[in-house]
Amino acid sequence: MLLHAYDHHYAVGAFNVNNMEVIQGVAKAAKEQRSPVILQASSFTGQYADLGYIVGIAENAARLADVPVALHLDHGEDLETCKEFIQAGFTSVMIDGSHLPYEENVALTRSVCEYAHRYDITVEGELGTLAGVEDGRSAEQSLYTDPEQARDFAERTGVDSLAIAIGTSHGAYKFKPGQKPMLRFDILEQVSRLMPRLPIVLHGASSVNQEDIAEINAMGGDISGAIGIPEEMLAQASRLAVCKINVDTDLRLAMTGAIRKYLHEAPEQIDYRKYIGAGRDHLAERVSHKMKNVFLSAERY
Numbered sequence: 177m178l179l180h181a182y183d184h185h186y187a188v189g190a191f192n193v194n195n196m197e198v199i200q201g202v203a204k205a206a207k208e209q210r211s212p213v214i215l216q217a218s219s220f221t222g223q224y225a226d227l228g229y230i231v232g233i234a235e236n237a238a239r240l241a242d243v244p245v246a247l248h249l250d251h252g253e254d255l256e257t258c259k260e261f262i263q264a265g266f267t268s269v270m271i272d273g274s275h276l277p278y279e280e281n282v283a284l285t286r287s288v289c290e291y292a293h294r295y296d297i298t299v300e301g302e303l304g305t306l307a308g309v310e311d312g313r314s315a316e317q318s319l320y321t322d323p324e325q326a327r328d329f330a331e332r333t334g335v336d337s338l339a340i341a342i343g344t345s346h347g348a349y350k351f352k353p354g355q356k357p358m359l360r361f362d363i364l365e366q367v368s369r370l371m372p373r374l375p376i377v378l379h380g381a382s383s384v385n386q387e388d389i390a391e392i393n394a395m396g397g398d399i400s401g402a403i404g405i406p407e408e409m410l411a412q413a414s415r416l417a418v419c420k421i422n423v424d425t426d427l428r429l430a431m432t433g434a435i436r437k438y439l440h441e442a443p444e445q446i447d448y449r450k451y452i453g454a455g456r457d458h459l460a461e462r463v464s465h466k467m468k469n470v471f472l473s474a475e476r477y
């Protein structure tokens with residue numbers, strides 16, 4: 177999936193899913209846009225939903241979607257977690273050793289590749305530290321990925337894709353108010369020059385739609401100063417070596433905004449299918465827009 181995206185200059189959206197409705201909304205967008213898609217879940221998802229439910233619903237969604245669908249472990253902490261998700265039916269895993277000393281990250285990531293590749297499961301590694309929520313660093317303390325180290329890492333671990341730090345960060349507050357969003361495209365280009373055809377992954381790549389922020393705030397929520405990655409930067413990254421773009425925050429915003437609006441306008445409503453359904457529909461629109469206009473993954477299948 178990622179090599180096809182590499183060769184054709186687009187990126188596959190990887191959306192964090194925690195329940196049936198979010199899986200349905202993302203899969204509906206993929207089907208309508210004829211776009212490949214990655215459904216991903218963290219070990220917190222496993223704790224929340226039980227992996228069996230997620231795998232069952234995702235497999236059903238994949239069957240109905242009629243486009244390539246992968247089910248991916250996001251931010252796997254250790255080899256045991258990766259094994260657990262592979263055995264549960266996930267089709268790829270991420271091992272996130274980015275917070276470890278370099279040699280420990282290499283050893284851990286290599287051990288996951290050795291295990292996963294036996295089952296034909298692909299592995300994403302990470303090098304560099306994202307600003308923000310990851311490790312509680314502020315934007316200035318972000319540790320950008322060193323391209324030469326990335327080459328050494330890819331060669332020694334055998335990863336199938338690599339997450340790098342070029343200025344993105346997890347969560348809704350990616351830049352300070354007044355700070356101009358900036359991504360290090362020079363690092364991305366160096367990495368891809370050193371490692372041709374290695375798919376690059378961007379974490380923390382939500383765009384933080386300001387209409388959704390305004391909606392949440394107007395309907396009793398309280399989120400201010402949230403800023404994301406501009407869509408044109410993600411489109412540019414998609415044309416380059418970035419093949420997988422992770423989105424969680426934007427789905428949370430879309431779901432929360434639509435549910436708040438629905439409940440505000442229909443205070444008598446207690447049929448939860450109505451307001452969760454409204455969240456699902458709104459989220460599907462946001463995902464469709466990304467596939468078509470930002471990741472350039474629409475009409476590929």
Ligand SMILES: O=C(CO)COP(=O)(O)O
Nearest residue numbers: 347379380381382424425
């Ligand atoms: O990287 C992510 C999941 O791994 C999600 O990033 P966002 O918080 O920008 O949506």
Ligand SMILES: O=C[C@H](O)COP(=O)(O)O
Nearest residue numbers: 192218220221251346424
């Ligand atoms: O990067 C982390 C994702 O946003 C997943 O969030 P989570 O760990 O709360 O499932």
Ligand SMILES: [Zn+2]
Nearest residue numbers: 272274302310
């Ligand atoms: Zn990480």
Ligand SMILES: [Zn+2]
Nearest residue numbers: 346379380422
């Ligand atoms: Zn992430």
